[in-house]
Every structure is written in structure tokens, then in C-alpha cells.
Amino acid sequence: MAKKPDLLPGTLDMLILKTLTRAPLHGYGIALSIKRLSDDVLTVEEGSLYPALQRLLLQGWVKAEWKMTDTNRRARFYTLTASGRKQLGLEVSQFEQMIEAIGRVLSDAQEV
Amino acid sequence: MNPFSRFVKRLAILFGRARFRSELDEEMDFHRAEVEKELLQNGMAPETARSAAARRLGNEALLRDQTHSIVGFSFETVLGDLRYAVRQLVHSPAFTIVMLLTLGLSIGANSAIFSVIDGVLLKTLPYPRADRLVRVFLSSASFPKFPLNPFDFRDFRAQNRSFESMAIFTRGDVQLSGTGEPARLNGFGISNGYFHVLGLQPELGREFDQKAEIPGNGLQVILSDRMWRTRFNSDPAIVGRKITLNMQPFTIIGVMPAGTEHPGNEYHAVAYGESVDVWWPFSFAGDPNRRGSHYVEGIARLRDNVTVEQARAELNAIMTQLGREHPNNDVGWTVLVIPLYTEIVGGSRQMLLVLLGAVGMVLLIACANAANLLLARASARQRELAVRLAMGAPRVRVMRQLLTESLLLSFAGGALGLLLALGGVNFLVSLLPADFPRTHDIHVSGPVFAFTFLISIFTGILFGLAPAWQAARTDPKEGLQKGGRTTTGASHQSRLRSALVVSEVCLACVLLIGAGLMLRSLLNQLHLDPGFRQEHVLTASISLPHEQYKTNAVTGRFYQQLTADLSELPGVEGAGAGSDLPWTGWDENAGGFTIEGTKPPPGKEFHARYHMATPGYFKALGVPLIGGRYFNDGDTETSRQIIIVNRAMADRYWPGENVIGKRMSFEDNPKEKDWMTVVGEVGDIKDQPNSPRAEPGFWWLESQASNSDMSVVLRSTSNPELLADALRNEVRRLNPELAVADVQVMDRIVSASVATPRFAFVLVGMFAGLAVLLAAIGTYGVISYSVSMRTVEFGLRMALGAQQRDVLRLVLVQAAKLTLEGTALGVIASLAFARVLKSLIFNVSPTDPATFLAVGLLVIAVALIACYIPARRATQADPMNALRAE
Numbered sequence: 001m002a003k004k005p006d007l008l009p010g011t012l013d014m015l016i017l018k019t020l021t022r023a024p025l026h027g028y029g030i031a032l033s034i035k036r037l038s039d040d041v042l043t044v045e046e047g048s049l050y051p052a053l054q055r056l057l058l059q060g061w062v063k064a065e066w067k068m069t070d071t072n073r074r075a076r077f078y079t080l081t082a083s084g085r086k087q088l089g090l091e092v093s094q095f096e097q098m099i100e101a102i103g104r105v106l107s108d109a110q111e112v
Numbered sequence: 113m114n115p116f117s118r119f120v121k122r123l124a125i126l127f128g129r130a131r132f133r134s135e136l137d138e139e140m141d142f143h144r145a146e147v148e149k150e151l152l153q154n155g156m157a158p159e160t161a162r163s164a165a166a167r168r169l170g171n172e173a174l175l176r177d178q179t180h181s182i183v184g185f186s187f188e189t190v191l192g193d194l195r196y197a198v199r200q201l202v203h204s205p206a207f208t209i210v211m212l213l214t215l216g217l218s219i220g221a222n223s224a225i226f227s228v229i230d231g232v233l234l235k236t237l238p239y240p241r242a243d244r245l246v247r248v249f250l251s252s253a254s255f256p257k258f259p260l261n262p263f264d265f266r267d268f269r270a271q272n273r274s275f276e277s278m279a280i281f282t283r284g285d286v287q288l289s290g291t292g293e294p295a296r297l298n299g300f301g302i303s304n305g306y307f308h309v310l311g312l313q314p315e316l317g318r319e320f321d322q323k324a325e326i327p328g329n330g331l332q333v334i335l336s337d338r339m340w341r342t343r344f345n346s347d348p349a350i351v352g353r354k355i356t357l358n359m360q361p362f363t364i365i366g367v368m369p370a371g372t373e374h375p376g377n378e379y380h381a382v383a384y385g386e387s388v389d390v391w392w393p394f395s396f397a398g399d400p401n402r403r404g405s406h407y408v409e410g411i412a413r414l415r416d417n418v419t420v421e422q423a424r425a426e427l428n429a430i431m432t433q434l435g436r437e438h439p440n441n442d443v444g445w446t447v448l449v450i451p452l453y454t455e456i457v458g459g460s461r462q463m464l465l466v467l468l469g470a471v472g473m474v475l476l477i478a479c480a481n482a483a484n485l486l487l488a489r490a491s492a493r494q495r496e497l498a499v500r501l502a503m504g505a506p507r508v509r510v511m512r513q514l515l516t517e518s519l520l521l522s523f524a525g526g527a528l529g530l531l532l533a534l535g536g537v538n539f540l541v542s543l544l545p546a547d548f549p550r551t552h553d554i555h556v557s558g559p560v561f562a563f564t565f566l567i568s569i570f571t572g573i574l575f576g577l578a579p580a581w582q583a584a585r586t587d588p589k590e591g592l593q594k595g596g597r598t599t600t601g602a603s604h605q606s607r608l609r610s611a612l613v614v615s616e617v618c619l620a621c622v623l624l625i626g627a628g629l630m631l632r633s634l635l636n637q638l639h640l641d642p643g644f645r646q647e648h649v650l651t652a653s654i655s656l657p658h659e660q661y662k663t664n665a666v667t668g669r670f671y672q673q674l675t676a677d678l679s680e681l682p683g684v685e686g687a688g689a690g691s692d693l694p695w696t697g698w699d700e701n702a703g704g705f706t707i708e709g710t711k712p713p714p715g716k717e718f719h720a721r722y723h724m725a726t727p728g729y730f731k732a733l734g735v736p737l738i739g740g741r742y743f744n745d746g747d748t749e750t751s752r753q754i755i756i757v758n759r760a761m762a763d764r765y766w767p768g769e770n771v772i773g774k775r776m777s778f779e780d781n782p783k784e785k786d787w788m789t790v791v792g793e794v795g796d797i798k799d800q801p802n803s804p805r806a807e808p809g810f811w812w813l814e815s816q817a818s819n820s821d822m823s824v825v826l827r828s829t830s831n832p833e834l835l836a837d838a839l840r841n842e843v844r845r846l847n848p849e850l851a852v853a854d855v856q857v858m859d860r861i862v863s864a865s866v867a868t869p870r871f872a873f874v875l876v877g878m879f880a881g882l883a884v885l886l887a888a889i890g891t892y893g894v895i896s897y898s899v900s901m902r903t904v905e906f907g908l909r910m911a912l913g914a915q916q917r918d919v920l921r922l923v924l925v926q927a928a929k930l931t932l933e934g935t936a937l938g939v940i941a942s943l944a945f946a947r948v949l950k951s952l953i954f955n956v957s958p959t960d961p962a963t964f965l966a967v968g969l970l971v972i973a974v975a976l977i978a979c980y981i982p983a984r985r986a987t988q989a990d991p992m993n994a995l996r997a998e
Contacts, residue, residue, distance in 0.1 A: 027139055028146040046143065046169050050136070051179045058118055066135075075142045076135065 215525025218478035220532030231554035248410030296853035301394030317366030324393035518576025526568030545867030621938025645734030649858035668815030688728030721809035740792035761808035911991035927979035
């Protein structure tokens with residue numbers, strides 16, 4: 001099995017927030033969603049997912065509530081808050097700036 | 113979100129901890145179930161799916177811990193560690209008790225000694241800007257530290273530019289009568305500005321002004337706060353009132369506030385502290401060209417930016433100038449300027465630092481012991497640690513957990529130690545010599561708490577490091593496989609533990625040698641021939657006020673009558689009076705006398721201690737007569753002048769001659785009536801029991817020289833204390849206004865004179881005892897551990913035919929090796945410390961071979977006894993068991 005690339009450091013919070021923009025999800029749902037949307041390239045380790053969710057809760061960027069799933073099981077669903085949405089915007093723009101900068105450096109290197 | 117609401121959230125989680133956990137668990141369960149479902153859908157077998165899901169979720173405990181650490185407070189993990197540590201310690205009570213006793217005793221001893229050091233050496237003196245205060249003395253070849261002459265002082269005060277202010281003071285007790293029981297009060301004559309120098313102000317009234325320095329300007333007195341409260345009911349209108357001192361009316365012009373401490377004095381010393389009752393104005397007049405008498409002590413406050421050295425140089429320059437102006441008196445002196453702090457505590461500093469060093473060694477031994485115990489426990493806990501590491505606990509957490517345990521132990525030990533110190537400090541203070549400075553400043557106070565806290569942390573980390581470091585090296589796989597029976601680090605660990613034992617034995621040896629030297633020094637002092645017989649002797653002092661006893665004849669008659677009356681009392685074997693008592697520091701110097709037929713070497717003069725005595729004095733004190741006779745009742749004020757000399761004086765000034773009948777005089781060109789004839793020679797008494805030799809001294813017949821302040825000596829046939837009331841009655845019968853002061857038995861004076869060596873010995877001895885006990889426990893622990901590790905080996909040896917004797921020898925040789933190494937190192941270290949001890953011991957070489965040998969043997973014996981028990985156990989090793997175990 002080929003080794004999957006690790007998440008870029010610092011991007012986990014952003015990815016979680018992004019998956020929550022469409023609908024509230026539970027932890028497993030978030031992991032699944034990141035995996036699917038990235039075509040199986042990105043895998044979220046459970047060992048970092050739940051600590052990250054607690055961090056986001058503590059910052060007030062997400063809310064959590066217990067709800068029933070489609071299969072009638074109790075699960076904790078995370079919802080994006082207004083400040084979470086703002087934070088997401090901030091992180092996305094910072095990330096894009098960074099990617100752009102990296103891209104510029106790389107394209108310059110190709111021309112040489 | 114702002115930090116405050118984050119904090120509130122954390123608080124909510126802290127208090128709803130159980131709910132937080134259960135929710136997290138449920139979330140994980142849900143997650144695992146979903147993963148399992150996903151795997152099943154992918155066609156995995158149910159069993160495999162279940163374990164694969166669990167594997168994917170990883171170490172749940174760790175995950176929970178990590179998640180919690182995000183939202184939890186950092187102290188929560190510390191609390192968790194603490195809870196765990198308490199459980200661990202409660203589960204092994206024997207270990208915990210031994211640890212707590214070891215640490216409590218050693219930390220307590222350190223805190224107690226530190227209390228003394230804090231009170232005596234570290235607290236600032238109770239005067240404003242006390243570091244600017246200095247004492248001023250003169251020094252010459254024969255008198256290294258001598259009081260000033262008042263006229264010299266006046267010139268110093270007028271000419272110097274180094275001091276903000278300067279003053280003199282001199283001891284002069286006064287008798288209070290007219291209000292209640294007559295009492296002798298500790299009094300000092302002080303010049304104008306004395307309190308100003310100290311930076312103190314009267315609470316009521318004022319200080320003496322400069323006019324009071326001129327004789328005849330009225331009789332004035334300043335009271336101490338204690339005097340004012342106890343004798344005068346804190347009368348707020350007391351200033352201006354008259355009281356009777358020395359049978360004369362004195363006007364109270366001021367009252368000093370509580371906390372006015374006497375800065376200590378050299379000459380007729382009164383201890384530093386609130387020890388003075390009254391101050392009277394020191395006045396002087398006469399011919400300023402006669403500057404031969406020295407009896408006032410200088411104190412001064414340095415100006416800012418002037419150093420002690422500069423002040424000393426300036427005063428010496430002035431002294432040189434004075435020497436030119438007064439070549440008869442002021443030549444040959446240098447001026448000493450000594451910081452007040454040094455003057456007060458300088459003498460006790462060395463001993464306190466030695467004690468601190470000694471007690472610090474006890475702490476190190478305790479640390480080594482604690483580390484040893486912890487190491488032994490760590491090997492027993494190897495399995496537990498291996499399990500925790502295997503379960504994914506980070507090494508740092510395991511180390512932290514172990515350090516938490518040792519810190520918990522050391523803090524509990526520290527708390528116990530503080531309790532011991534609270535009691536121990538009173539014990540220490542009660543042991544301290546009476547003249548020890550600042551004893552009333554010794555308390556278990558804030559700095560002592562801080563000190564105890566710090567050394568608790570220090571010890572906890574020091575003895576906790578070794579096992580924690582060991583734990584960090586634990587390999588979980590091996591730890592689990594071997595089940596903690598033998599360990600990977602075993603050989604390394606046993607080396608470490610042996611090194612700890614060697615250092616314990618070494619330190620214990622150093623302490624024991626120190627204690628041994630101090631014991632020999634103390635015994636030397638106790639077994640010295642004092643030159644008198646101390647048993648059954650009661651002493652007291654009486655001072656006759658000049659107002660009532662104006663002439664020599666009257667004074668002489670009083671003491672004659674008193675000693676005669678006292679001799680008649682039942683139970684009295686002899687009674688006498690003298691100007692001073694042995695070893696009380698009350699001696700005077702007389703110089704410049706003439707000895708018939710000889711001349712002093714050029715540039716020098718004859719000098720000797722001079723005293724006065726009544727006929728019964730020597731017999732009552734038990735001073736042996738060497739030649740001639742004692743004074744007797746036939747000697748009167750009008751018969752020819754006679755003296756008695758001591759052996760040192762006879763040997764110094766009439767070597768090899770019969771001293772009886774020889775003559776000396778205080779006149780430069782004596783006429784026949786000026787000669788004093790030696791009628792007796794008595795044995796020597798040194799100034800102090802540990803003085804290197806007796807100084808020349810002679811006694812005038814009291815009725816011929818007349819001294820108003822005398823010490824009465826009564827020799828009793830039984831307990832001398834029973835005579836105290838009879839003595840007071842006899843004095844009262846002769847004069848009801850006289851105070852009888854300093855009533856004490858000679859035994860107590862003698863025991864006070866060895867209080868310092870006794871204090872040093874008792875403390876160092878206790879520390880050494882504790883050290884030896886700890887070292888023995890440490891040695892026992894290591895040997896016993898090594899025996900338990902080698903049980904199988906011993907069993908095999910015995911199966912192969914070794915005798916019990918051989919096994920015993922094997923173990924004892926191992927123990928002896930450790931002990932000998934430790935003892936050898938201890939002896940070497942003691943030789944290095946010899947210099948430090950030299951000033952504290954008397955008549956013993958700091959490298960005394962007998963002490964070193966005795967201590968070496970004792971340490972080896974104790975260590976071998978400590979090892980004998982485990983060694984015996986080794987011989988009980990059953991060969992069959994051993995074989996089966998392998």
C-alpha cells in the first residue's frame with residue numbers, strides 16, 4: 001500500500017471547518033468527508049481529529065450537540081458558528097497566499 | 113472568543129469532568145462502530161472488522177488523554193499525578209515512613225540551624241542603616257583591643273570627617289532604691305549623641321545634651337522601656353520625676369522605646385540585646401594632658417561614601433598627631449574601626465557556618481539514602497513502568513510521575529521537618545551560650561519557611577533524579593519479559609547505588625570525626641584543673657554606693673563585717689569577697705609598676721591583672737596556697753601594704769626566686785611607705801578555661817585598696833543554693849537599701865564557661881549520630897538488595913559445595929569494600945576540613961590520630977553490623993530452590 005501524504009501542518013482545523021460549511025457532521029462524518037472530497041488522498045488520523053475538535057470547541061468556532069443519526073444512533077454533531085465561518089475565511093485566504101507564494105518560487109525555479 | 117470565556121469553558125469542563133469523559137467515550141464508540149460498519153460493507157469478516165476498527169482508532173486511553181489535555185488545565189495532570197503518587201505511597205507504608213523520617217529529620221535539622229543563622233547572621237541589626245555603624249577601639253602590642261581614653265575620644269570627635277556622628281559609652285551599673293526591693297540595674301554611661309549614632313530616639317523626653325558631659329550638671333537618667341513598664345507602671349508623665357539611684361536623686365529625662373538594643377560592649381560586657389535598664393550621662397573633666405586611663409568604648413556612624421578603611425586611616429592619622437602632642441600616653445596605639453555587625457556576630461559566624469556545613473552533610477546523606485530507597489523501589493516497579501510505557505505513556509510523563517512522587521515525599525518531609533524545627537529551635541536556643549549574640553532574634557520565621565520550601569524542592573529533585581532517569585531508560589519489552597526480577601540496568605544501577613553508599617559513609621565519617629574532635633576538646637576543657645574548687649560555692653555581687661560609703665575605711669569595714677557575719681552562719685565553711693570571680697571576664701590590668709631591684713626591658717613596662725580580696729576569699733574559692741600565707745584578720749588598713757601574687761606573676765617577675773618578702777610599688781620613686789610586700793603566692797586561674805595560659809596577677813588586701821563593687825564567695829557544707837536567702841538577710845541587716853545581684857552557684861559559672869564547646873559538640877554529635885544511622889540504613893539497603901539479586905548465585909555456590917562461611921565472607925567482603933572506600937574518602941575529606949575546625953577546638957589537633965582511628969573503626973564496625981543481617985540471609989539460600997528457579 002502506497003503511503004499517503006500527511007496533512008500539511010496547520011491545515012486540519014481549516015479542513016474541518018470547511019467540511020462543516022455544508023451541514024453539521026459528527027466526527028466520523030468529518031473524517032469520511034475529508035477523505036472522499038480529497039479522493040482518498042487526505043486521511044485524518046482519529047488521534048488528531050478529536051483533540052482538534054475540542055480545540056475548535058474551546059475557541060468557539062464550532063458548536064456541538066447530540067442528535068440522532070439516520071441509523072438512529074446518538075452522535076455528537078458539530079456545527080460551524082459565525083466566528084468559525086470568519087476564522088475559516090481568514091485561514092483560507094492565508095493558505096491561498098501561502099500556496100501562491102510557494103507556487104511563485106517553484107515556477108521561478110523551473111525557468112532556470 | 114476572548115480568553116475569559118475560554119477560561120469559563122475550561123472551568124465548566126473541569127467541574128463536569130465525568131460528563132466530558134463519558135461523552136468523549138460515547139463519541140469514540142460511535143466512531144468505532146461506524147468504521148466497523150464501513151469495513152463490513154467492504155466485505156470484511158465481522159471479527160476482523162471489529163479488531164481492525166479498534167486498531168484504526170489506536171490507543172484509546174492515549175487519545176482520551178490527549179483530547180483532554182487540550183481542554184483541561186495543566187494543573188489537572190499534575191493533580192492526577194499527585195493522586196496517583198499518594199496511592200502509590202499509601203500502598204507501601206513501610207517505605208513511606210522510612211522516607212518521611214529520613215527526610216523530616218534531616219530537613220528539620222537544616223531548618224532549625226537555618227533559623228539560628230537567619231536570626232544571628234542574616235537579619236539586619238535593629239538600627240536604621242545599621243551597615244553604617246562601626247565600633248572604635250585602640251590596639252597595641254600588649255592590648256590588641258582596648259577601650260578609648262575620653263580625651264582622645266573628644267579629639268577624634270572634633271577632628272574627624274569620616275563620621276556623621278560619634279559617641280562613647282561605658283558600663284556602670286546603678287542601684288535603684290526607694291521603690292520596692294532594691295535592685296542592681298544594668299547601666300551605661302553614654303556621651304551626648306549616643307542614641308543619635310544608633311539612629312534611635314527616646315519615646316518620651318530627650319537624649320542627654322552636650323552640657324551633661326561636664327561633671328556637676330545635674331543627675332539625669334534615661335530609662336529603658338522595660339524599666340519604665342515594670343518598675344514605673346508605664347507612667348506617661350514620668351519625665352521630670354526623680355528616682356533614687358546609688359542613694360542619690362536622679363531626674364528622669366527620657367524613656368527609650370521597646371526594641372532599643374544594646375550594641376554589645378567589650379569591657380565588662382553586657383550581652384547584645386535589650387539588656388540595659390538605664391543610661392546616665394557620661395561626664396568627664398580633669399587634666400586633658402593625662403590620657404593614661406582607657407575605659408570608654410567608641411561607636412560611630414560612617415558618612416555616606418566613606419568606607420571603614422578610610423575612617424580607620426583618618427583616625428590613625430589623628431592618633432599619630434595626638435601621639436606627638438601627648439608622647440607619654442598616646443604613643444604605640446593604632447585605632448581599630450570594626451563594623452558593628454562584625455563586632456556582634458563575628459565570633460559566632462565560624463561556628464554557625466561549620467554547623468550549617470554539618471547539617472548540610474546530613475541532608476546530602478539523607479538524599480543519598482532516599483535515592484537508594486527509590487532506586488530499590490524502582491527496580492521492584494520495573495514491571496509497572498514497563499506496562500505504562502507499553503500502553504503508550506510518553507516517557508516524559510512517566511519521569512514526571514516519578515518526580516512527582518519524590519517531590520511529594522520531600523514536601524511531606526519538609527512539612528514534618530518544619531514541625532521538628534519549631535520544637536528544635538527552642539532546644540537550640542536553650543543550648544546556646546549565654547553570651548551568644550542575638551539569641552532573641554532566633555525564630556522560625558518567613559525566611560525559614562522559604563528556606564525549608566527550597567531545600568524540599570532541592571532534595572526532592574536530587575533524590576528523585578536517579579530513579580526518574582533510570583525509568584527513562586527502561587525498555588518496556590525487556591521489563592515485561594523479565595517481570596522485574598532482574599533488570600537490564602542492574603549492573604549499572606548497582607554501581608550507582610554503591611557509589612551512593614560510599615558517599616554516605618564518607619560524609620558520615622567526616623561528621624563523626626568532627627564530633628569526635630569536639631568531644632575531645634570539650635573533655636579537655638572539663639578536665640582542666642580550674643585552679644579553684646567549684647563545688648559547694650555560692651557567689652553574688654554587691655555594690656556600695658559612693659554616697660554612703662565615701663572612704664576606704666567605711667568600705668573596708670562593711671566587707672569585713674559582712675564576711676565575718678556570713679562565716680558565722682550554719683552550713684558555711686568559709687566566706688570572703690573579691691573584686692572578681694574566676695572566668696567571669698571581670699579583670700583589670702595594671703601596668704607601669706615598679707619592682708624592687710629590677711627594671712623593665714626598654715620600651716616595655718611591667719603589667720599584671722590586679723584584683724582585691726578579703727582574708728577569706730582564697731579559702732572560700734579553694735585557691736591553693738603555694739608559698740607564704742593568705743591574708744588574715746591581723747592585716748588591716750593601717751598595717752603595712754601587702755599583696756598576694758599568683759604563680760604566673762612570681763615566675764614572670766621573680767623567676768627562680770622565693771617571692772615571699774619581695775616588694776613592688778605603683779610609685780616611680782617609691783618611699784618606704786609606698787612599697788607593697790608579697791606575703792603569699794597562690795595557684796593560677798586563667799582568664800577563661802580555654803585561655804592558653806594564666807596571666808600574671810596580684811591581689812590587694814581589700815581593706816587597704818578598697819573597692820566598692822565586690823563579689824561575695826560562700827563555701828557551703830551542702831547545697832550552696834540553700835544559703836542564698838541567708839546571704840540576702842545578712843546584707844539587708846547591714847544595709848536594707850543594698851541590692852544583692854547575680855546570685856549564682858559557681859558550678860553554673862563553670863558550666864557556662866564551656867557552653868560554647870558543649871553547644872558545638874552536642875549539635876555536631878547529634879548530626880553525626882543521625883548521619884551514621886542513615887549511612888547504616890543505606891549500607892544495609894544496598895547489601896540486602898544485592899543479596900536478594902544474588903540468591904540464585906549463592907544457592908548454586910552452596911549446591912557446588914561452598915560452606916555458609918564462604919557465602920558470609922563473600923557478602924561481608926563486598927560490604928567491607930564499600931565501607932573502606934567511604935571511610936578512606938571520609939578521612940581524606942576530614943584532613944581537608946581540618947583548617948575550618950581549628951578555631952573551634954581546644955587542645956586537640958584537628959588531625960588527631962586517635963580520633964581518626966577510633967572513628968574509622970566505629971564506622972567500619974557499624975557498617976559491618978548493618979551488613980550482617982543480609983549476609984546471614986544469604987547463607988540461608990536453599991540450593992534446591994535456586995536450581996528450580998533457574
